[in-house]
Amino acid sequence: MCHHDRGYTIPVNLRNREETEIRRRSTMPAVAATTVDGILKKLKDLTPLIEAHSDEAEQNRCVSEKVSRAMLENGFFRMMRPESVGGPGLDPVTCFRMIEEMSRTDSAVGWNVALANGFEPFGAWGSKELVLSVMSSDDTVLCGGFFPPRKAVKVDGGYRLSGRTQFNSNCNAATWICGEALVFESEDASEPLKYESGAPMTILTFFPIKEAEIIENWDTLGMCGTGSHDVEVTDVFVPKEHTAPFVPLTEPEPEYAGPLHRLSIWPAIAAVAAPSLGIAQAAIDDFIELGKKVPSYTSNSLASRPVVQTQLGEAEAKLAAARALFHNTYDEMWQKALDGEYLELEDRSKCQMACSYAVTTSAEAVDLIHLAAGSSAIRNERRFQRHFRDIHVLTQHAFVSQSRLQSVGQISLGLEPEWPFFAL
Missing domain, CATH: 1.20.140.10 (Butyryl-CoA Dehydrogenase, subunit A, domain 3)
Structure with a gap:
């Protein structure tokens, strides 16, 4: 039985109050009010679908394919993507309010949408090739895990990447993985390369999820439907253009030169x-x-x-x-x-x-x-x-x-x- 059937639909007056606040708080001058209204309408229209599949996600420990597909087709996974990269360019504060509203209906859906949008700003670290070929695609959905960092071995043209990371939320619906890796000079090196400060050299890596193995081991007390499984790669080649030094960012590609990248x-x-x-x-x-x-x-x-x-x-x-x-x-x-x-x-x-x-x-x-x-x-x-x-x-x-x-x-x-x- 879905939550809607149980009488858990949020009272209309509370929903309306929240929607008014979302409209009022939108602070991105370039984003028209019609964009916010349109996203709100899509969310309201999808609420019955989300509610109907909520129990299924909890039991299967993964948001249903129907709901994930609806999130993709309606642009919810890329709300924060800048307009210059093909996204709606929603300002972060408005995006967070949308996420809050989704989580109010279903925590797993809200979380997965949150994480997909949370990875969007990392595109600012990317090369021109990554921005144009990956980040600008409507079908690109990012996920990732940072712990523990993967191992990136330097080779001609890029890196050979290996390692298993935890907490890759929404990996079943994602198409690309973003993560952190420690850089090694060679496969036999016992320690990663280091910056002059003595800190280990780290890079951001982007690679298609089809090149990784999803290990479906997400079995937890709560947030069960997020599908935050482990993801493992073994000796996968990642071209240099799909990596970036994970350091403070000041000069992104022009497509990311707007205000979002300044929030790092x-x-x-x-x-x-x-x-x-x-x-x-x-x-x-x-x-x-x-x-x-x-x-x-x-x-x-x-x-x-x-x-x-x-x-x-x-x-x-x-x-x-x-x-x-x-x-x-x-x-x-x-x-x-x-x-x-x-x-x-x-x-x-x-x-x-x-x-x-x-x-x-x-x-x-x-x-x-x-x-x-x-x-x-x-x-x-x-x-x-x-x-x-x-x-x-x-x-x-x-x-x-x-x-x-x-x-x-x-x-x-x-x-x-x-x-x-x-x-x-």
Whole structure:
């Protein structure tokens, strides 16, 4: 039975309020309001399809082919792709709100769309050949994993790539893989090459997923439908034109010369955080609907209990705070990018703080709903248990976990952050 059949459709007034906010917050001058309206309409039209296949994705641990195909055909996997590369050029903040809305309907779909869009900015590191032959294709869907880095051995014209990475979300629907690799001078070298700083030499690599093996081992507590399997390659040739030094970017190809590249990797990290807001909102939506009902063993509705009212109010406050910090921070950073500025270390710290806070605080909101829902929270026929499982899987993600706030504190104290991605 699909979620729509169970009565889990988001109340119309809440949906309309969110859509109005998405339209209002679109900050990309070049993107017409009709583009945002068109994407919103597509999302609304696809909601019944997403709901109908939600249980299937959970059971099969992979978003259904029908839903993934619909996401591709309607452009959701490339919302953040610049117009100059053939995409709609949606600004990051509006894109994150779309992702939040999708995650509100189905966490796995929202997550996979988030990750596909999160990899779009990495195209800015690519060569002209990569931009024109790969990134500009409507059929290109990116996925990838960064841990552990692969091994790239230098050969004539490029590299021989080997290695197995984890957490390749949406790999069943993707066509290209983007990832990090350590560069070795030869196959026999015991250590990677190093920069003058002593840091290991790393590159970004792009290669067709058909050249890799998907190892379907995604078996987790939550976010089950994302299909975040391991992907392995063995001695695959990657031409130099499909690689790039993974260093701070200042001079991309002209097609990526717009504001998006000035945010570097931080839209990708934000894309990881955005689904948490949708999951928390879905938990609140479901609880409000549950609160209207009167249990058979009592004459009072759940909504009439003071402790429940307090828990709901606190959950809503936490989500509102998380959402405000997240979107306001990226509004600020996007304005800097529009003004031609690159992000300073303090800006990158703000981004990390907003992303980690969004996930951890959304989890706190879901925990409150879990308590308030009582025994309804543990029944598989209701979505509360899924919200609880999903959000607590997200809290473990290395890019947005609570431990990243340690890095924020280190920067505030004038210390060197231990998280290497602050250098980008």
